[in-house]
Amino acid sequence: MKEKVLITGVAGFIGFHLAKKLIQNGYEVIGLDNINDYYDSGLKYDRLEVLGISKDNALTLNCIAESGTYKDFKFIRMNLEDRKNLPELFAREKFNIVCNLAAQAGVRYSLENPEVYVDSNVVGFLNLLECCRHHKIRRLVYASSSSVYGQNKKVPFSTEDDVDHPISLYAATKKSNELMAYTYSHLYGFQTIGLRFFTVYGPWGRPDMAMFLFTDAISKGESIKVFNNGDLERDFTYVDDIVDGITSVIEKKIINNDEKYSLFNIGNSKPVKLLDFINQIEKELGKEAKKEMLPMQPGDVERTWADVSSLKEEFNYNPSTSIEEGVSKFVEWFKSYYN
Ligand SMILES: NC(=O)c1ccc[n+]([C@@H]2O[C@H](COP(=O)([O-])OP(=O)(O)OC[C@H]3O[C@@H](n4cnc5c(N)ncnc54)[C@H](O)[C@@H]3O)[C@@H](O)[C@H]2O)c1
Secondary structure, eight states: OOOEEEEESTTSHHHHHHHHHHHHTTOEEEEEEOOOSSSOHHHHHHHHHHTTOOHHHHSSBTOEEEOSSOTTEEEEEOOTTOTTHHHHHHHHHOOSEEEEOOSOOOSTHHHHOHHHHIIIIIIHHHHHHHHHHHTTOSEEEEEEEGGGGTTOOSSSBOTTSOOOOOSSHHHHHHHHHHHHHHHHHHHHOOEEEEEEEOOEESTTOOTTSHHHHHHHHHHHTOEEEEGGGGOOEEOOEEHHHHHHHHHHHHHSOOOTTSOSEEEEEESOSOOEEHHHHHHHHHHHHTOOOEEEEOOOOTTOOSBOOBOOHHHHHHHOOOOOOOHHHHHHHHHHHHHHHOO
């Protein structure tokens, strides 16, 4: 029998790519998402359309929709905060593995609207842990974030480093997820694997992230906001590399003496200077950016750089997409999607 995986946040950027990959690899996938309007929900419906779910079928809350394209994909519009329907979904579908990507993302927005971060990322995550506990889920894989490292100066960032000083509420909720997962693995014995994602980019990417904002503005001849006068570095990670890494973690056979709780960085491990990144987008678009140089934003960090040695060792993780190739693929998608 096929393994059944629940992917939460499936209409989102990474969840959408992961769903395609797992269907391809022979899993039965149920995707969950509340399709909130933090950014253009049209992009979320379009991602679902690629997965064979029409907008009409995705509109109703708590109702399973079958894919017209993939026989092994179904979608349910549901809130992780829904303490009634989420357990019913688990009781009915009997998942083997859960991958939690649903969350309120974005560092900057957490300064404006902190409540939604606690609702989705803390209350929602607790509901999911409770469901995993009561429905004997073997493995929960969940998204954490490089933002937990805060203003860590030591590079590359290692999961051994201190992460007790998050500088945004978003980061604090992600760190809370790691603590909550530890507690549930300890108390109830199911396996939890946290992955700290480092700035993911690629086709179908998020409109609130730099890659998208810059490409959009430069192509329209509008100015871009360059924070900290451009003196920032990010460990940009191409979405296919992230998805390959998550898939290896999902697929690894469970052995009885496996660690119940574990945590890994998942990044490219090659930080890129922001100005070089902008330069690459300019090259691909054949247009020069108008740069508005600005000071550092509250909540933001100067540099991220993932030490991925343990993910390499345990899961053969091997990110292979260069920034040149990744930016080129993003810009190609952007041009064709927005015509
Ligand atoms: N993209 C990155 O660079 C990055 C970096 C670090 C961590 N992450 C984490 O990875 C995960 C996926 O990120 P993404 O970039 O695909 O973001 P995304 O916003 O595109 O996807 C998240 C999806 O979750 C859904 N969602 C949010 N709250 C929900 C709730 N309460 N119930 C049900 N669905 C809900 C949203 O509608 C959205 O479609 C998130 O947990 C994010 O915090 C992403």
